Amino acid sequence: MTRYLIPLVIFGVLVVFLAIGLGRDPHEVPSPLINKPAPSFKLAQLKDPSKSFSAEEMRGRVWLLNVWASWCISCRDEHPLLIEYARTGAVPIYGLNYKDRPEDALAWLQQLGDPYVLSVSDLDCRLGIDYGVYGAPETYLIDQQGVIRFKQIGPVTPDIWTKNILPLVQEMNRQGGSR
Amino acid sequence: MISKRMFIWSAVTCHRFRPLRLVAAVGGGRKQRLKAATGRRTPNRFFVSVVLICSTAIVASAQLRRPVSNDPPDPAVEQRLAKLSQELRCLVCQNETLADSRADLAEDLRDEIRTQIRAGKSDQEIIAFLTQRYGDFILYRPPVRPKTYLLWFGPFVLLLAGLALLFRYVKRRRDMIEEQPLSNADRAQVEKLLSSASRKETA
Numbered sequence: 001m002t003r004y005l006i007p008l009v010i011f012g013v014l015v016v017f018l019a020i021g022l023g024r025d026p027h028e029v030p031s032p033l034i035n036k037p038a039p040s041f042k043l044a045q046l047k048d049p050s051k052s053f054s055a056e057e058m059r060g061r062v063w064l065l066n067v068w069a070s071w072c073i074s075c076r077d078e079h080p081l082l083i084e085y086a087r088t089g090a091v092p093i094y095g096l097n098y099k100d101r102p103e104d105a106l107a108w109l110q111q112l113g114d115p116y117v118l119s120v121s122d123l124d125c126r127l128g129i130d131y132g133v134y135g136a137p138e139t140y141l142i143d144q145q146g147v148i149r150f151k152q153i154g155p156v157t158p159d160i161w162t163k164n165i166l167p168l169v170q171e172m173n174r175q176g177g178s179r
Numbered sequence: 180m181i182s183k184r185m186f187i188w189s190a191v192t193c194h195r196f197r198p199l200r201l202v203a204a205v206g207g208g209r210k211q212r213l214k215a216a217t218g219r220r221t222p223n224r225f226f227v228s229v230v231l232i233c234s235t236a237i238v239a240s241a242q243l244r245r246p247v248s249n250d251p252p253d254p255a256v257e258q259r260l261a262k263l264s265q266e267l268r269c270l271v272c273q274n275e276t277l278a279d280s281r282a283d284l285a286e287d288l289r290d291e292i293r294t295q296i297r298a299g300k301s302d303q304e305i306i307a308f309l310t311q312r313y314g315d316f317i318l319y320r321p322p323v324r325p326k327t328y329l330l331w332f333g334p335f336v337l338l339l340a341g342l343a344l345l346f347r348y349v350k351r352r353r354d355m356i357e358e359q360p361l362s363n364a365d366r367a368q369v370e371k372l373l374s375s376a377s378r379k380e381t382a
Binding site for chain 1: 270271273283284287288291310311312313314315316
């Protein structure tokens with residue numbers, strides 16, 4: 001009896017492993033930056049390059065950093081959702097314009113609308129490397145202490161917004177308020 | 180059957196490689212001789228020159244991509260970069276090394292490594308810099324730590340388990356073999372058969 005049972009058990013284990021492997025997206029590499037302080041930066045703003053914006057200014061607030069570019073097709077896909085979410089005012093969204101020409105980026109915002117409180121330009125992609133960006137769009141949720149709490153690789157979907165981002169934002173706001 | 184298939188296969192490959200040999204042999208009378216030897220029409224000079232022009236264009240476009248920094252490439256730096264980037268994975272085309280990949284990100288990361296080498300950072304420091312940002316996934320050789328023990332030692336455990344099973348199986352089989360002594364009747368029959376065989380041989 002065991003003679004037939006053992007291969008069956010091995011096969012079962014194999015099936016479970018393969019099923020888990022199939023269900024995972026190999027392009028979603030777990031970021032080592034989760035629960036680590038967000039790399040600091042000070043970059044020129046896209047709309048007014050004479051002004052700069054730094055991550056330190058956001059201390060004490062929960063915010064989203066969305067990496068986007070006008071050449072990025074999935075960003076275009078994600079854009080209407082971001083505009084809708086920005087309108088709800090649940091969490092301020094800041095943009096990181098990644099490896100883009102400012103004139104293209106500005107035209108893009110003009111054409112499709114601007115969900116961002118402001119965007120900064122990462123022309124030489126230094127900040128992209130610091131944040132471990134390897135494909136736009138990517139979205140980072142950063143808490144009051146400046147710690148990255150969640151990273152979405154690829155476009156934010158309604159599912160991720162309601163299941164991952166909103167609950168975390170609410171939880172962080174509650175914790176931050178009591179502290 | 181097998182030899183026939185092999186023949187067809189070699190014919191196909193020869194056919195594929197023939198134009199290449201011709202490119203080398205093109206020029207004057209040799210072409211005629213080759214034509215006679217191979218017994219088939221050689222590609223004309225136009226085709227050959229198109230191939231040559233295309234291949235130089237590929238080389239030229241590869242040379243057009245130069246590093247962002249305007250400093251002349253330092254051979255020592257480039258050598259270290261090449262060695263280091265062989266060990267690192269491009270996160271965009273995940274089955275390519277940073278050295279092979281032509282993705283934008285790979286280019287940026289190569290530039291980053293280049294600047295860090297110029298700044299006098301050691302290989303360990305550069306790898307630490309990259310893993311802090313992109314995780315262990317960027318390494319083709321994952322570090323040995325409790326989380327990766329299964330990955331590193333699992334195959335050897337499986338090998339040992341397989342050997343143990345094999346050993347047990349072979350031993351059990353050997354134990355199962357029982358000596359079966361020949362009966363007297365068997366012996367008589369053997370004698371009879373052997374003698375009849377030897378008689379035939381001599382006959």
